[in-house]
Each structure stands twice: as C-alpha cells, then as structure tokens.
Amino acid sequence: MKKIVPFGILIIVVILAFMYPGNVAAAKPATTYIGADIAWMLISTALVLLMTPGLAFFYGGMVRKKNVISTMLQSFVCMGLITIIWVVFGFSMAFGDDVGGLGLIGNPKSFFMMQNTLGVAWLGGTIPVILFAMFQLKFAVITPALITGAFAERIRFNSYLIFITLFIIIIYIPLAHATWHPQGIFFKYGVLDFAGGTVVHMSAGWAALASALYLKKRTGAEEAHHPARISYVILGTGLLWFGWFGFNAGSALGAGELAATALGTTTTASAAAAMSWIFFDILRGKKPSAMGACIGAVVGLVAVTPAAGYITISSSLIVGIVAAVVSNLVVIWRSKTNIDDTLDVFPCHGVGGMVGMLMTGIFATKAVNGAGAEGLAYGETALFIKHVVALVAVSAFAFVGAFILLKVTDLISPLRVTPEEELAGLDVTQHDEEL
Numbered sequence: 001m002k003k004i005v006p007f008g009i010l011i012i013v014v015i016l017a018f019m020y021p022g023n024v025a026a027a028k029p030a031t032t033y034i035g036a037d038i039a040w041m042l043i044s045t046a047l048v049l050l051m052t053p054g055l056a057f058f059y060g061g062m063v064r065k066k067n068v069i070s071t072m073l074q075s076f077v078c079m080g081l082i083t084i085i086w087v088v089f090g091f092s093m094a095f096g097d098d099v100g101g102l103g104l105i106g107n108p109k110s111f112f113m114m115q116n117t118l119g120v121a122w123l124g125g126t127i128p129v130i131l132f133a134m135f136q137l138k139f140a141v142i143t144p145a146l147i148t149g150a151f152a153e154r155i156r157f158n159s160y161l162i163f164i165t166l167f168i169i170i171i172y173i174p175l176a177h178a179t180w181h182p183q184g185i186f187f188k189y190g191v192l193d194f195a196g197g198t199v200v201h202m203s204a205g206w207a208a209l210a211s212a213l214y215l216k217k218r219t220g221a222e223e224a225h226h227p228a229r230i231s232y233v234i235l236g237t238g239l240l241w242f243g244w245f246g247f248n249a250g251s252a253l254g255a256g257e258l259a260a261t262a263l264g265t266t267t268t269a270s271a272a273a274a275m276s277w278i279f280f281d282i283l284r285g286k287k288p289s290a291m292g293a294c295i296g297a298v299v300g301l302v303a304v305t306p307a308a309g310y311i312t313i314s315s316s317l318i319v320g321i322v323a324a325v326v327s328n329l330v331v332i333w334r335s336k337t338n339i340d341d342t343l344d345v346f347p348c349h350g351v352g353g354m355v356g357m358l359m360t361g362i363f364a365t366k367a368v369n370g371a372g373a374e375g376l377a378y379g380e381t382a383l384f385i386k387h388v389v390a391l392v393a394v395s396a397f398a399f400v401g402a403f404i405l406l407k408v409t410d411l412i413s414p415l416r417v418t419p420e421e422e423l424a425g426l427d428v429t430q431h432d433e434e435l
Helices: 002-020 035-060 065-076 078-095 131-148 158-182 187-190 197-215 232-251 256-283 289-303 313-335 345-363 382-412 419-424 426-431
Strands: none
Touching: 002 078, 002 232, 035 065, 035 078, 035 131, 035 232, 065 078, 065 158, 065 426, 078 131, 078 158, 131 158, 131 197, 131 232, 131 345, 158 187, 158 197, 158 382, 158 426, 187 382, 197 289, 197 382, 232 256, 232 289, 232 313, 256 313, 289 313, 289 345, 313 345, 345 382, 419 426
C-alpha cells in the first residue's frame, strides 16, 4: 500500500489536469504590463531556482562522504515535490482571496490548478499573475530544503518527503499569506518582510531546531566531523550569493531603483558578514577558514533578506557585521549543548532571520521605500515593536508547529534510520548510490 500511494497521488494530479486545463482562453494581456519588469522577473525567477542546487552543494560539502548524495538530494527533490503542491493548490492558499477575513490563509479555489493566472496583472501591477506565482514558487521550494541541514545524516528519505509536504502546507503557506498577501494579518499589522526573513528563514530555522531536538543526536556525533568537500561548500556559496540577487532584488517585482537598492544591500551585507565571520574567528584565536567565510556570507544574505528593500547601503553594512557575530556566538553556544543541529541551520538561518527582522525595525526608512516605515534609528518605535511581536508569534508558530508535524510524520512513517543504516551511510542505505 505504501508503494502505491505516492504514484496514486500523481495519477490524481493527472486527472485534475484534465479537469482543469488552465486559463487557456485568457483575456488580452493587461495594459499595465511593462516588458522590462517582466524580463527582470523572469530572470529573477530563474536566479532563485538556482539557489536550491546551490544549497545542495553548500550542505552536501559539509556532511561526511557517505551522506553527500542523500543530503544533496534532499534539497534537489524539493524542486519537484513542492512545485506540484504549489501548482495544484499551494499558490492559491498562499495568495488567493483571504478566507474569513482572518488574514491566515487563502482560498484554494482562487488559483486552483493555476486557473485565473493568465491575462491578469498581479495586484494591478506590471507583471502577470502567472509570473508572480512562479517567482513565489521558488521561495516555497528552497524553504523546506533549508531545514535539511539540521537533520542531515539520520533521516529516512520517504519520511522526509512526508514531513516537507506537511510543512509547506501547514507552516509555510499560512506564513506567506499572513506576511505578503494584502489581507494577511501581519501585512495589515504593518510588518515589513521584503523577501522572506520571517516566511523563509525564521520558519526554516525554528523547524530546524525542532527537528534537531526531536531526532536527537547522530550516532557517533561526539566524533570529529570531517566535511566531505570544502570545494562544494565554496561552489554552493557562490551559487547562493548569485541566486540571492533574484531572491531580494526580484522582490521589488520590477526593474527599477528599488530593485537596484535591494541588489546593493544584498551585496554589501553578505560581503560584510563574510569578513566579520573571518575576523571574529581570528579574534577568538582561530585560523581564517573557507568554511567560515562561506557561512558568514550566507548569514549576511539571510539577515538582509527582510530588510533589503527598506534600508540604505550603509545600514546593510551594520546588518551583515552584527548578524555574523551574533550567529557565530550562537554556533559556539550550540556546540556546547546536546543539540545536534548538524549544519547549524538554526544559528545561521533562524537567528540570522531574527536579527534581520529586528534590524529592519531599526533601520527601515521611507527614503528608500515609500511603502515601508521609519525604524527605530529614525526616531520611530512603532515598527520595531511590531517586529518584536511578530518575531515572537512566528517563532512560536514555526517551532511548535514543526515539532507537531515531526511527531505526526513519525507516526505515519518512522523518521530516523536505524543505527546500522546510519553507520553505513544514507547514500547507500537510502538510495543505493555512492560518491
């Protein structure tokens, strides 16, 4: 039965595709379309998709050689599974008409099977709905992939697929609706999240911590961990940094000054964080390392994500430097506990996302983005307070929700591999493949 169900679901998807052939009789394209904006968003969408293979290399290079393929596949498979969920009902639940006026979830019927996505501009803007849907899909793809670094080297692949399916539906989609939909509860409250500090990084970071606690330590976790390929980590960092320009600058939803500003803050924060991580390690008496530089760069990218389109270039320097130091300190703290977050997802993505959210509340200014607000550094306290409230709410929701989903998944299909499979390596035991 377990072997039949997954393929049976695909058969249902095929039947639905016949029943809902798509908005093929769409109206003439809206006159608000702007070719330059569409071109930039097409490029941005492709850039964001590239981040997931980049993440696969980033994580794959950090684990032990016997788990490289399984770790990389956990990222790569999200491009398949999450895409199907998003096209069938995920986008509609995230960005469809608000249900009940609560600001928590969208109507699955609004864009079910990508209906009503052609010939219509997103929110009366300059790009078609279908392009916005595909752009947002790439955010949904990478978020569960980020979690995988926390339970690397000890999770069953089939159970992992169940967990990320539940995560995307029950945690990611409601957060996306609440934060980015005009009727979302956080959006109306005034929370600013330009490209996913709360929706992507905090949700993944807190789910990662829940996963590390639930699955407990790896067998032989006390032994020295030797990364399989530092060169993979460097390659992955380069792909992530490159793709992140689509992630942040693309969130301007057009080719204009705001996109240029977001690209600039993204560049600067990541550079500052990379150097901050290296110099902080030197301050602690460690040698500068390629791994440290790469982790620092990614932490800077994470932290600037919610702030990218709301802060100045000079403020992004502060964001990157502070985020790298704080995350580095949390990594040190985590290493002294029994929490086996294999690749430090929570200290880097969870904490980085929270630092970025607070920094947005401090350095946001309407001089950069008139749709934003003035932060603490500009004499206003309202935005910062709202971000503190949202930070607590999102943290509790993501952590508790993920922990419950892990338990549910474990009841459906055991999450953890056997000790024997773990010692042999997941590449062979889960996929019959070797590096």
